[in-house]
Amino acid sequence: MATAALLLPTLAACGSDSEGAGSGDSDNGQNADSGAADTLTIYSGRNEELIDPLIEKLEEATGVTVSVRYAGTAEHAATLMEEGEGTNAGLFISQDAGALGALSKAGLLEELPAELLDDVDAAHRGTEDDWVGISGRARVLVYNQELVAQADLPDSIHDLTTEDWRGKVAYAPTNASFQTFVTALRVIEGEDRAEQWLRDLQANDAEVFDGNGGIMDAVNNGDVEVGLTNHYYWYATAAEEGAENLDSRLHFFPGEDPGSLLNVAGVAVTAHGGQSEAARKAVEYLLSEEAQKYFAEETMEYPLAAGVTSPVEDLPPFESIEAPEVNLTDLDSLEETLALLQDVGMV
Amino acid sequence: MLAVPAALTGAFALLPLVYLVIRALERGPAFAWGVVSADRTAGLLGNSLRLTVVVVVATWVLGVSLAWLTERTALPAARLWAVLATLPLAVPSYVMSFSWLSAFPGISGFTGAAVALSLACFPYVYLPVAAVLRGADPALEEAARSLGHGPWRTFRSVTLPQLRPAAVGGGLLVALYVMSDFGAVSLMRYDTFTRAIHTSYRASFDRTPAAALGCVLVLITVALVVAERRTRGRARYDRTGRGSARPAQRMPLGRAARTAALGWSAAVALAAVAFPVGTLCYWIAVGNSATWAPGPLWEAAVATVGVAAAGAVVTVLLAVPVAVLSVRHRGPLARTLEHASFAGHALPGITVALAFVFLAVRYAEPLYQQWPLLVLAYAALFLPLALTGVRAALLQAPESLEEAARSLGRGPFATLREVTLPLAAPGIAAGAALTFVVIMKELPATLLLRPTGMDTLATRLWTHTDNFAFAAAAPYALTLVLIAAVPSYLLGRHRP
Numbered sequence: 129m130a131t132a133a134l135l136l137p138t139l140a141a142c143g144s145d146s147e148g149a150g151s152g153d154s155d156n157g158q159n160a161d162s163g164a165a166d167t168l169t170i171y172s173g174r175n176e177e178l179i180d181p182l183i184e185k186l187e188e189a190t191g192v193t194v195s196v197r198y199a200g201t202a203e204h205a206a207t208l209m210e211e212g213e214g215t216n217a218g219l220f221i222s223q224d225a226g227a228l229g230a231l232s233k234a235g236l237l238e239e240l241p242a243e244l245l246d247d248v249d250a251a252h253r254g255t256e257d258d259w260v261g262i263s264g265r266a267r268v269l270v271y272n273q274e275l276v277a278q279a280d281l282p283d284s285i286h287d288l289t290t291e292d293w294r295g296k297v298a299y300a301p302t303n304a305s306f307q308t309f310v311t312a313l314r315v316i317e318g319e320d321r322a323e324q325w326l327r328d329l330q331a332n333d334a335e336v337f338d339g340n341g342g343i344m345d346a347v348n349n350g351d352v353e354v355g356l357t358n359h360y361y362w363y364a365t366a367a368e369e370g371a372e373n374l375d376s377r378l379h380f381f382p383g384e385d386p387g388s389l390l391n392v393a394g395v396a397v398t399a400h401g402g403q404s405e406a407a408r409k410a411v412e413y414l415l416s417e418e419a420q421k422y423f424a425e426e427t428m429e430y431p432l433a434a435g436v437t438s439p440v441e442d443l444p445p446f447e448s449i450e451a452p453e454v455n456l457t458d459l460d461s462l463e464e465t466l467a468l469l470q471d472v473g474m475v
Numbered sequence: 476m477l478a479v480p481a482a483l484t485g486a487f488a489l490l491p492l493v494y495l496v497i498r499a500l501e502r503g504p505a506f507a508w509g510v511v512s513a514d515r516t517a518g519l520l521g522n523s524l525r526l527t528v529v530v531v532v533a534t535w536v537l538g539v540s541l542a543w544l545t546e547r548t549a550l551p552a553a554r555l556w557a558v559l560a561t562l563p564l565a566v567p568s569y570v571m572s573f574s575w576l577s578a579f580p581g582i583s584g585f586t587g588a589a590v591a592l593s594l595a596c597f598p599y600v601y602l603p604v605a606a607v608l609r610g611a612d613p614a615l616e617e618a619a620r621s622l623g624h625g626p627w628r629t630f631r632s633v634t635l636p637q638l639r640p641a642a643v644g645g646g647l648l649v650a651l652y653v654m655s656d657f658g659a660v661s662l663m664r665y666d667t668f669t670r671a672i673h674t675s676y677r678a679s680f681d682r683t684p685a686a687a688l689g690c691v692l693v694l695i696t697v698a699l700v701v702a703e704r705r706t707r708g709r710a711r712y713d714r715t716g717r718g719s720a721r722p723a724q725r726m727p728l729g730r731a732a733r734t735a736a737l738g739w740s741a742a743v744a745l746a747a748v749a750f751p752v753g754t755l756c757y758w759i760a761v762g763n764s765a766t767w768a769p770g771p772l773w774e775a776a777v778a779t780v781g782v783a784a785a786g787a788v789v790t791v792l793l794a795v796p797v798a799v800l801s802v803r804h805r806g807p808l809a810r811t812l813e814h815a816s817f818a819g820h821a822l823p824g825i826t827v828a829l830a831f832v833f834l835a836v837r838y839a840e841p842l843y844q845q846w847p848l849l850v851l852a853y854a855a856l857f858l859p860l861a862l863t864g865v866r867a868a869l870l871q872a873p874e875s876l877e878e879a880a881r882s883l884g885r886g887p888f889a890t891l892r893e894v895t896l897p898l899a900a901p902g903i904a905a906g907a908a909l910t911f912v913v914i915m916k917e918l919p920a921t922l923l924l925r926p927t928g929m930d931t932l933a934t935r936l937w938t939h940t941d942n943f944a945f946a947a948a949a950p951y952a953l954t955l956v957l958i959a960a961v962p963s964y965l966l967g968r969h970r971p
Binding site: 169175176177178195196197198199200202203205206207209210211212214215216226227230231302304307336337338339341342345346349351361364365367368369370462463466469470473475 | 515577580661662664670673674676677678679680681682761762763764825829832833836837840843844919922923927928934938939941942943944945946
């Protein structure tokens with residue numbers, strides 16, 4: 129927190145005297161008070177404790193006055209779809225790529241200019257160039273170190289369906305990150321192998337949880353030996369309870385296993401909010417060095433832009449993750465994944 | 476005369492249904508039917524109904540036994556136990572489930588969901604049953620005793636039939652709560668119908684299957700409401716005898732009976748109130764995120780009391796005409812309007828919230844993301860709570876007094892104002908207090924419809940738990956329980 133506060137604003141160039149200059153331009157907003165370049169309404173699916181401190185810096189750096197509405201990512205996505213052309217939101221900050229993909233498909237997002245997109249690897253942004261990743265999270269295996277010796281840790285998700293791991297694996301089939309992982313598995317290994325893996329996992333008495341938080345608790349308590357989850361959940365729990373009090377540790381699958389997929393949280397400008405100019409300034413800020421460092425320190429996620437590397441000590445470097453070779457833009461077949469999960473009887 | 480405001484209430488309560496049907500049929504009836512008729516849907520529905528039956532029976536046992544002990548026996552500190560029997564209403568089912576789960580991880584699944592929901596919901600039965608026990612004329616029971624019935628036989632053949640409408644009405648509220656609950660079943664990992672609805676929003680970002688499944692929930696609600704009405708019959712519950720009403724004698728308890736009664740009251744209070752509150756204190760003790768921030772806490776508390784009070788008043792105002800109509804003018808219209816008022820109550824909060832987003836953006840843009848819309852959404856969600864309270868009060872108000880007023884030349888409106896409403900006033904206040912407590916902990920509709928920047932205790936609780944900052948979250952949940960103690964105390968005093 130203290131380090132974050134010491135960081136100097138890098139985008140101080142846009143002062144508040146640019147206020148009003150952008151009003152009356154080509155934005156065809158539905159609302160009377162939109163169109164001005166100096167106010168912005170953000171719908172954030174990411175936590176207030178995380179986003180709020182950043183907003184102050186964003187306002188300072190861009191000269192835009194921001195108000196934020198907080199709710200879950202899925203709730204915001206559903207709201208944006210109900211609002212359609214009548215939305216008040218100029219910018220949507222999403223916890224996962226799935227919600228952004230769904231809004232993109234519904235035609236509710238606006239294409240971003242190339243200079244904003246170019247900063248981020250093509251693997252970490254939307255196919256239609258209408259959303260961009262701002263931070264990355266790795267899929268990991270969390271394990272209870274009292275119950276599982278380091279030497280016995282699996283090399284691949286395929287080990288988890290063997291007799292050795294019967295009844296010992298936790299997973300969250302309704303969770304968006306798990307579903308993105310299944311989509312990746314389908315793309316990498318083909319439909320048949322993906323389906324077989326899911327059926328084998330289920331037949332191996334793997335335990336179903338509703339979310340990653342539940343998995344983290346269960347593994348910590350020793351109720352389950354290992355769980356498939358995202359890397360930063362462990363760091364969040366460690367920050368609350370103290371790492372030394374936790375029996376759980378993280379294991380990154382080696383060898384480009386689908387189990388170590390890299391997923392992103394991202395941001396998009398809405399097509400009908402009529403606040404494009406201010407929203408783009410906000411995107412530019414979120415991809416800046418200051419914001420990227422902030423995310424890396426506060427969330428223990430991986431920065432995706434501005435050449436920033438994560439300062440978190442025990443976190444394996446971004447390059448060291450042997451993530452599978454798969455482009456996030458190829459992971460837009462969520463509906464097929466859901467159909468498969470329903471077929472198997474997981475959701 | 477009351478038909479017009481009652482019809483307005485009915486139409487208002489049906490608003491979410493309009494949205495639901497539009498969304499469900501968005502991709503044609505065939506698609507909606509495909510969702511509803513899938514094998515899995517039937518299985519989940521079976522799970523939901525199984526849970527509902529068990530929880531309703533458990534809340535009957537808990538609610539009726541505690542009501543009897545606190546109202547009719549010489550239980551020491553009866554007032555304290557009465558407040559403790561109401562307080563679980565203020566404990567969010569998320570907190571209730573979480574505390575049980577962290578202490579007994581093995582409980583997850585059907586058992587855990589049933590335990591958490593029974594403990595969270597039994598006040599819905601306790602409150603109306605206790606109110607009836609307090610207000611019922613003891614003359615009937617005394618007559619039974621004087622005719623040679625023992626205490627148990629008197630309870631079974633005289634007292635219990637008087638409790639039936641209150642217990643069944645409370646059971647209906649419990650059933651609808653269980654059908655629409657998501658917090659407890661998701662934490663306890665028990666697969667129910669509402670989980671399928673949430674999966675539709677959360678996993679596929681698709682509102683059509685959610686709406687189709689929501690329509691099924693509405694049909695089940697209608698079936699439950701009709702079934703409850705069938706049990707009512709034509710019985711009357713008002714006093715017809717002469718003399719002034721007086722409270723019943725409290726049954727003296729011997730040493731053994733007193734110990735048992737105290738043990739039972741204490742065990743329930745421990746499980747349903749002390750345990751979750753203790754868990755919250757534990758969070759503060761062990762968590763690193765513990766901070767003392769009275770500013771945001773105070774602001775959230777003020778905002779919560781404000782919207783909950785406004786919501787309770789509006790809900791009761793909408794409920795009164797329907798209740799009067801259904802009690803005093805039985806008929807098909809009154810019945811239909813009463814059924815309609817239940818429409819929103821079995822739907823998950825997020826579905827009702829999205830209905831209000833949909834309608835407000837299109838037809839009431841100035842209200843969108845303003846507090847009046849949030850208050851209206853609360854009314855749509857909780858109308859049955861107020862309705863049940865007001866209705867029970869009217870049932871015990873003697874109709875003969877109204878007839879006397881009419882015969883003395885008072886018009887129907889003056890009779891309503893000068894006789895009916897004053898007689899029912901305590902019941903109306905009780906309905907308002909109940910609605911107030913339940914609104915305070917409402918989350919999904921509050922998140923989506925609140926004015927930008929407004930936080931309630933429930934939204935703050937969500938912000939922090941979502942962030943794993945349990946210690947920072949705990950003071951908000953504790954404040955919620957603390958504030959709820961005030962209306963709980965008042966609820967325990969009211970006599971219909």
